[in-house]
Amino acid sequence: MIGFMVRRLFWMALTLWVVFSVSFFLMRSVPGGPFDRERVLEPEIEANLKKRYHLDKPLVEQYFIELGKVVSGDLGYSFKIGDYTVNEIIQQGLPISVALGLLALAFATILGLVAGVTSAVLRGSWSDLFLRLAATIGIALPNFMIAGVSILLFVFIYPVFPAAGWGDFDQLVLPSLCLGAPYAASIARIARTSMLDVLKQDHIRTARAKGVGPLRLIVVHALRGALLPVVSFLGPAVAGILTGSLVVEQIFAIPGLGSHFVQAALQRDYTLAMGLVLLYTVLLFVMNWIVDVSYALLDPRVELK
Amino acid sequence: MSTFYRKLLVWSILFGIVVIGVWSSLAERLPPADFTFANESEVKSIDPALVTGQPEGRIAYALFDGLVRNDPETLEPLPGIAKRWEISDDKLTYKMFLRDDARWSDGSPVTAQDFHYSWRRLLNPRTAAEYAYQGWYFKNGRRYSQGGSGITPGDSVEVELNLPPGALNTLRGQVLRGELVRVVEREKDTRDYVVRIEGTEVCFRPTDDVEASERLPDSDCRWCRQVLLDFREVGIEVIDDFTLKIQLEHPTPYLLGLLGFYPLFPVNRHCLETHGQPAWTKAENLVNNGPFRMQFRRLRDRIRLVKNEHYWNQAAVQLQVIDALAVESLTTALNLYFTDKVDWITDVPAPALRVLMAADPPRQDLNPAPFLCSYFYLFNTTRKPLTDPRVRQALSLALDRAEICSRLMPAGEPPSLSLVPPGIPGWEQQRAAAENNDEARRLLAEAGYPEGKGFPRLEILTNTQESHQAISELIRKQWQRELGISVRTRNEEWGAYNSSLHQGKYDIARRGWGADYSDPNTFVELFTTDSEQNSTGWSNPRFDQLVVEATRETDHRRRFEILTEAERIVLDELPLLPIYSYHSKNMVKPHVRGFYNNARDDHPLWAIRVDRQSRGPNEFQRGSR
Numbered sequence: 001m002i003g004f005m006v007r008r009l010f011w012m013a014l015t016l017w018v019v020f021s022v023s024f025f026l027m028r029s030v031p032g033g034p035f036d037r038e039r040v041l042e043p044e045i046e047a048n049l050k051k052r053y054h055l056d057k058p059l060v061e062q063y064f065i066e067l068g069k070v071v072s073g074d075l076g077y078s079f080k081i082g083d084y085t086v087n088e089i090i091q092q093g094l095p096i097s098v099a100l101g102l103l104a105l106a107f108a109t110i111l112g113l114v115a116g117v118t119s120a121v122l123r124g125s126w127s128d129l130f131l132r133l134a135a136t137i138g139i140a141l142p143n144f145m146i147a148g149v150s151i152l153l154f155v156f157i158y159p160v161f162p163a164a165g166w167g168d169f170d171q172l173v174l175p176s177l178c179l180g181a182p183y184a185a186s187i188a189r190i191a192r193t194s195m196l197d198v199l200k201q202d203h204i205r206t207a208r209a210k211g212v213g214p215l216r217l218i219v220v221h222a223l224r225g226a227l228l229p230v231v232s233f234l235g236p237a238v239a240g241i242l243t244g245s246l247v248v249e250q251i252f253a254i255p256g257l258g259s260h261f262v263q264a265a266l267q268r269d270y271t272l273a274m275g276l277v278l279l280y281t282v283l284l285f286v287m288n289w290i291v292d293v294s295y296a297l298l299d300p301r302v303e304l305k
Numbered sequence: 306m307s308t309f310y311r312k313l314l315v316w317s318i319l320f321g322i323v324v325i326g327v328w329s330s331l332a333e334r335l336p337p338a339d340f341t342f343a344n345e346s347e348v349k350s351i352d353p354a355l356v357t358g359q360p361e362g363r364i365a366y367a368l369f370d371g372l373v374r375n376d377p378e379t380l381e382p383l384p385g386i387a388k389r390w391e392i393s394d395d396k397l398t399y400k401m402f403l404r405d406d407a408r409w410s411d412g413s414p415v416t417a418q419d420f421h422y423s424w425r426r427l428l429n430p431r432t433a434a435e436y437a438y439q440g441w442y443f444k445n446g447r448r449y450s451q452g453g454s455g456i457t458p459g460d461s462v463e464v465e466l467n468l469p470p471g472a473l474n475t476l477r478g479q480v481l482r483g484e485l486v487r488v489v490e491r492e493k494d495t496r497d498y499v500v501r502i503e504g505t506e507v508c509f510r511p512t513d514d515v516e517a518s519e520r521l522p523d524s525d526c527r528w529c530r531q532v533l534l535d536f537r538e539v540g541i542e543v544i545d546d547f548t549l550k551i552q553l554e555h556p557t558p559y560l561l562g563l564l565g566f567y568p569l570f571p572v573n574r575h576c577l578e579t580h581g582q583p584a585w586t587k588a589e590n591l592v593n594n595g596p597f598r599m600q601f602r603r604l605r606d607r608i609r610l611v612k613n614e615h616y617w618n619q620a621a622v623q624l625q626v627i628d629a630l631a632v633e634s635l636t637t638a639l640n641l642y643f644t645d646k647v648d649w650i651t652d653v654p655a656p657a658l659r660v661l662m663a664a665d666p667p668r669q670d671l672n673p674a675p676f677l678c679s680y681f682y683l684f685n686t687t688r689k690p691l692t693d694p695r696v697r698q699a700l701s702l703a704l705d706r707a708e709i710c711s712r713l714m715p716a717g718e719p720p721s722l723s724l725v726p727p728g729i730p731g732w733e734q735q736r737a738a739a740e741n742n743d744e745a746r747r748l749l750a751e752a753g754y755p756e757g758k759g760f761p762r763l764e765i766l767t768n769t770q771e772s773h774q775a776i777s778e779l780i781r782k783q784w785q786r787e788l789g790i791s792v793r794t795r796n797e798e799w800g801a802y803n804s805s806l807h808q809g810k811y812d813i814a815r816r817g818w819g820a821d822y823s824d825p826n827t828f829v830e831l832f833t834t835d836s837e838q839n840s841t842g843w844s845n846p847r848f849d850q851l852v853v854e855a856t857r858e859t860d861h862r863r864r865f866e867i868l869t870e871a872e873r874i875v876l877d878e879l880p881l882l883p884i885y886s887y888h889s890k891n892m893v894k895p896h897v898r899g900f901y902n903n904a905r906d907d908h909p910l911w912a913i914r915v916d917r918q919s920r921g922p923n924e925f926q927r928g929s930r
């Protein structure tokens with residue numbers, strides 16, 4: 001177990017280093033720099049600016065300066081939001097993205113489970129067909145489509161939710177719905193399959209023979225067994241939701257990491273883009289690690305090596 | 306054991322979800338603002354000396370206040386911190402008399418020294434202010450801001466010495482004054498400066514504080530941060546606490562307007578030197594002198610402004626609380642407007658605009674109006690065949706601008722044959738030759754490309770934006786149709802596009818230019834030979850001479866005549882292809898008062914008030930189409 005952890009940590013460090021190096025050189029190889037703007041800068045002024053950000057030095061030297069800073073946890077000042085450091089921006093944005101992501105996940109789990117179980121129990125009926133169709137659509141549709149349609153429906157036609165923003169609970173509903181929809185669909189499909197499996201098993205038949213009511217049978221006896229594959233899906237889902245909120249955050253003007261990431265990329269905010277890429281890498285790694293550990297806890301046959 | 310873990314895991318996840326759900330629903334609820342507007346994007350900074358751009362400007366105008374304010378409707382200069390001023394007969398000296406009741410938000414008075422400090426900071430090369438050239442109208446301002454390149458032997462100079470590394474970055478090192486004896490070029494971009502200080506010649510070598518602290522220079526020079534023109538040579542002089550004398554490089558008829566432009570607004574020295582850059586811009590540290598204070602700033606969410614009780618003219622400020630939302634997407638902003646979450650949006654996405662403009666009866670809250678901004682293409686006149694004026698002329702003659710505007714410009718933007726857009730009082734509009742397809746074909750044949758045969762495949766470069774791409778596509782078709790030539794279109798992201806433009810890596814490139822001040826000069830001077838903006842390679846000595854003459858002319862009418870002649874030259878030789886002039890696309894709720902369409906699409910927040918009971922058209926609607 002400890003060996004596993006150490007190995008994982010080592011791989012994470014290595015991956016971070018590779019991600020850093022690749023992003024560093026990629027970002028600097030695209031044409032146009034952070035100081036290209038409408039007004040040409042006086043050469044002296046531009047030289048000063050470049051000096052401040054070490055851009056006057058050779059690329060390799062810049063690389064080591066940046067690497068040293070990142071290793072020490074200093075991601076520097078954002079190029080484009082000059083009043084803030086990247087660490088401050090992440091401090092403001094991460095809790096928002098996490099809250100949005102967890103809400104989306106809660107929504108996805110609840111809706112997915114209900115739909116999946118209903119669909120399994122009513123297998124072959126019209127409701128089953130409808131739910132499966134909805135799940136397929138949910139997986140296939142990109143979330144900006146879902147966002148557009150749901151804004152039309154719930155903001156303009158039936159004005160129940162605000163169009164955008166962050167702060168009030170009602171502002172969270174639509175974005176988390178849109179963000180969670182594809183995951184709800186996946187969960188529904190997984191839950192349906194595993195539920196069908198469980199329903200065929202002997203202990204369900206025994207329970208039914210002993211006169212257990214249908215509701216109790218499903219919720220208490222069958223669902224327990226059917227839950228395992230769903231739980232194991234949640235790990236990757238968390239990572240996917242946290243790193244996949246870019247579009248939804250833009251549409252709903254949510255000040256989370258996704259919005260920062262999109263704008264950092266568009267505006268050549270080298271430092272902010274780098275910080276976020278590294279953060280996303282860490283998030284993905286940690287999530288996968290948690291999933292691996294939880295597998296081992298849930299299923300004794302899995303050994304962590 | 307495994308069931309125990311399973312249960313534990315499931316329940317802890319569920320528990321976590323519930324906790325987060327509750328937590329986020331309990332997140333502090335903001336009391337609603339009196340007035341909310343969509344401020345396009347997250348501002349780069351709130352430091353008035355460092356920013357450019359409209360979203361930044363709106364915040365800077367709210368937080369800071371200058372010598373002069375611009376009237377929200379006419380943009381005429383109104384007394385601000387300067388209660389009155391005297392202008393010398395040669396128009397080169399301005400004496401500004403400051404009011405004694407202007408206060409910083411910490412209660413201290415705003416004095417002439419604050420302007421002296423802030424303008425030196427703006428001009429200082431170390432500040433790297435993009436808008437530093439707004440201080441070049443002051444005598445020697447340009448030379449000061451050019452640092453080492455702005456001085457020649459014999460000048461009185463100031464040498465700023467290094468501070469220990471880690472010193473607050475807003476502090477200046479010790480300043481020595483002397484006379485520059487000579488400049489020793491060492492290698493590219495590194496120079497030593499020999500300065501005579503009190504009779505002894507000392508050699509100074511600029512470097513950063515870290516190097517200065519780590520080692521000694523390898524010759525008998527001394528380290529310094531920078532060598533500059535002595536700031537006392539710059540035409541900014543403090544007479545007493547409330548009198549400021551400004552001397553100009555040239556008579557500048559629009560100077561008062563510039564004094565009301567945010568780069569020349571003062572910042573608080575004590576605040577900067579206590580907290581450093583950029584910590585002084587944090588809401589808890591900020592000391593400002595404008596109509597509003599910053600309560601907080603949430604990145605990519607909002608800046609909340611509250612009325613500044615120390616503002617000298619606070620009686621005129623009606624709004625108590627303002628939210629400036631950073632909404633990047635135009636569609637999202639429009640949704641917020643339609644659901645009454647914001648009172649003002651600054652732009653409308655084109656497809657929606659088309660529908661809204663066609664509404665019957667016409668919408669009162671959408672009232673596009675011309676402002677001083679031109680949309681044109683630049684010709685790279687160093688590339689064949691654009692070197693030939695007949696080709697440029699032919700390309701202009703063959704354009705159907707009316708088709709472009711009617712098909713692609715829903716806000717009613719008018720086609721333009723001019724460089725200077727309409728709307729400057731007293732300015733007579735000049736036009737390039739009117740469109741004429743036969744003449745275009747004739748000129749093209751004369752240039753050696755009958756029916757477009759042999760015409761090289763040129764490329765139109767735009768920055769990435771749907772509307773620019775649509776226009777370039779249509780122009781491509783028009784030229785194909787009328788001249789038989791085929792051009793390509795290419796788009797680049799903003800940064801890359803600007804760098805291509807400045808390096809002259811284009812054939813034909815899209816450009817928009819808005820006025821910093823309401824004067825034709827802001828457009829005409831773009832095309833002088835040494836203008837940083839002139840990437841066309843076009844150069845005309847007579848034109849350059851006229852622009853210089855105009856800067857020296859004190860008579861208003863004569864000056865306009867000179868500029869007219871200059872614009873005439875540009876429109877005859879066409880290093881640019883005029884296309885249309887801009888319309889603003891504000892949408893403003895009927896209960897918003899004190900919002901006017903004006904020539905620069907500037908809308909100061911101090912003039913705005915909200916009257917939810919008001920009936921009938923507001924000021925925005927009254928000045929209607």
